[in-house]
Amino acid sequence: EASGGDRPETVRHSYLGKAPDAADGFDKDAYNLIGARGDRVTAMKKGRGLLLIAKGQELYRLTGFGRAYPGWQYQVEGVHNTAGLGVENPLAFEHATPYWYGIGKQGPFRTDGYEVEGLFAPRARSWRGIDQLPLSWVRYHPERRVVLFGVHVVTGAPDATYPWVLHVWDTDREVWQPNWKVAGGTTRFFIAQAVVMFGAAVGGS
Numbered sequence: 001e002a003s004g005g006d007r008p009e010t011v012r013h014s015y016l017g018k019a020p021d022a023a024d025g026f027d028k029d030a031y032n033l034i035g036a037r038g039d040r041v042t043a044m045k046k047g048r049g050l051l052l053i054a055k056g057q058e059l060y061r062l063t064g065f066g067r068a069y070p071g072w073q074y075q076v077e078g079v080h081n082t083a084g085l086g087v088e089n090p091l092a093f094e095h096a097t098p099y100w101y102g103i104g105k106q107g108p109f110r111t112d113g114y115e116v117e118g119l120f121a122p123r124a125r126s127w128r129g130i131d132q133l134p135l136s137w138v139r140y141h142p143e144r145r146v147v148l149f150g151v152h153v154v155t156g157a158p159d160a161t162y163p164w165v166l167h168v169w170d171t172d173r174e175v176w177q178p179n180w181k182v183a184g185g186t187t188r189f190f191i192a193q194a195v196v197m198f199g200a201a202v203g204g205s
Contacts, residue, residue: 007041016066047095054087085109088133096140
């Protein structure tokens with residue numbers, strides 16, 4: 001934006017056929033305002049030919065194909081979501097066919113890109129004991145066919161910050177499995193992600 005202000009609801013896309021990190025990769029007019037003004041886009045995840053865009057209490061579906069002309073080129077539709085389910089941070093959103101899984105202030109959920117289903121009801125009591133959601137994460141384990149929700153449970157926590165309990169959703173039986181816990185003084189769960197080193201983005205953990 002010419003004003004230089006923070007517009008956290010803005011999503012942009014690159015020119016067709018150009019790398020987004022190229023010097024001329026982005027078209028200044030290829031942007032859209034997603035959802036409520038001022039509410040930050042927290043995560044995006046592709047799957048099944050769709051891109052889901054998440055905010056703290058909103059989900060949107062992006063469809064369409066890039067075309068060789070300037071400006072925004074995709075369709076954005078809201079995902080039916082009456083419970084205000086959303087995603088807390090970029091690591092807390094995952095796709096495992098045919099669903100996307102996420103975690104936010106209203107609890108864990110899954111969606112097919114059209115309807116949202118909360119998964120917190122069977123774990124409502126334990127969910128109330130979770131904090132530090134900005135550090136939570138969600139990952140699919142393809143060998144075990146489970147979705148792992150890494151969270152910080154207050155009771156028994158070895159520290160006040162990082163996830164040490166995994167809530168385990170069985171994608172075949174569609175039930176919660178017993179939690180996986182790591183309560184040692186030095187062992188933690190970590191997620192690999194880009195880190196900045198000497199001014200460049202490199203892989204790290």
